[in-house]
């Protein structure tokens with residue numbers, strides 16, 4: 001009998017890669033997202049072990065329907081990979097409240113809703129694994145990423161709390177924190193940012209930051225590094241509470257934890273070009 005795992009946001013990028021990777025490792029995968037056509041294509045790659053499921057994590061009725069399908073298939077979930085994610089970018093002062101709400105609806109409230117739906121069967125079985133896809137941005141927040149950073153910081157907090165409350169029930173909780181990963185996510189974020197490039201007073205800063213930001217994802221590793229971490233979190237006898245993917249990005253967290261914040265701020269400004277741009281602008285005044 002294969003262990004069953006539900007992956008949200010499986011129609012693209014990290015979720016899609018996790019679905020194929022876990023199916024090839026012998027899991028029965030329920031691959032969920034809103035774009036069902038993309039999920040059908042994905043199912044063909046999974047040696048018959050991937051079942052596509054329409055699910056919008058912001059819609060309780062859609063979550064309930066997906067869990068009914070899982071139950072109708074006679075499966076009990078061993079694993080849940082909360083991967084579905086959304087982002088918006090721009091200066092906090094400018095970003096509309098509805099974009100803040102939309103990002104939190106998916107990354108935080110949606111994640112919590114799917115987890116609520118999965119927990120009764122995991123507790124009843126006395127075993128289970130929940131893997132929440134966070135982000136390095138859940139620890140290190142760049143400018144113009146406030147809403148996304150806030151949502152991923154929230155994922156860190158709720159995961160700590162959940163891990164501790166589920167100890168008696170044999171359900172283990174891990175956070176996987178990807179660094180930049182080459183998926184469609186980064187290009188979408190850059191598009192969001194582009195809306196503010198000519199917008200006073202932040203336009204010049206946004207332009208400089210975007211020029212750096214949009215180079216990161218195309219040069220980044222592919223999503224398989226995240227799938228490997230997810231697989232470890234699902235299968236290790238003692239899964240880690242946190243994974244960084246790729247592992248070498250842990251150096252960034254070590255610096256963040258060890259250095260005074262003022263120094264981290266200066267390093268980040270130097271790396272993303274905002275420092276040089278500011279000095280140039282000051283020189284021109």
Ligand SMILES: NC(=O)c1ccc[n+]([C@@H]2O[C@H](COP(=O)([O-])OP(=O)(O)OC[C@H]3O[C@@H](n4cnc5c(N)ncnc54)[C@H](OP(=O)(O)O)[C@@H]3O)[C@@H](O)[C@H]2O)c1
Pocket residue numbers: 008009010011012013014015032033034035036055056057058083084085086106110133134135136177178179180181182183184185186217
């Ligand atoms: N790529 C990176 O550099 C990076 C870095 C750190 C963390 N992450 C995190 O990794 C996760 C996956 O990102 P990715 O890079 O794979 O991005 P992606 O390729 O854009 O995929 C995002 C996935 O989320 C799904 N999704 C979005 N809103 C949804 C909703 N309301 N209900 C259900 N599914 C929804 C999308 O599917 P549908 O549109 O079909 O629903 C899609 O399958 C996210 O949580 C993201 O924050 C990514």
